[in-house]
């Protein structure tokens with residue numbers, strides 16, 4: 001049977017793996033791009049803050065535009081503007097640090113786990129790697145001579161001889 005090429009999930013060996021899974025994509029860690037400061041962060045800045053009863057603390061982190069969603073006149077009565085840029089900036093860095101710690105912990109867990117998983121499968125892994133090399137080679141070999149020629153021209157500036 002002709003084998004299909006591998007359909008790889010992201011490998012834990014790739015440096016980008018950890019970053020993509022454990023690094024959130026928020027621009028603003030103060031409000032997670034929602035415009036409203038995250039309740040656990042608001043509780044740091046506001047004494048006895050209660051998410052269910054208190055006004056919504058609008059994010060004023062410098063560079064964060066999400067807060068402007070909450071500036072419409074109809075709801076300004078429900079918005080708390082007291083968390084100024086300096087406070088939001090600090091909350092942002094607290095949250096970032098929290099995520100860094102979480103990431104580090106998860107990374108250690110995952111490394112240990114993948115170490116355990118790799119042990120019995122080491123042989124198979126090597127075969128897979130070989131197969132990938134073969135696959136790459138086949139891809140390169142399947143590029144037609146015309147294509148090579150046009151690539152060569154592109155790189156060398158047009159003159160074929």
Ligand SMILES: [Zn+2]
Nearest residue numbers: 028031059064
């Ligand atoms: Zn924000």
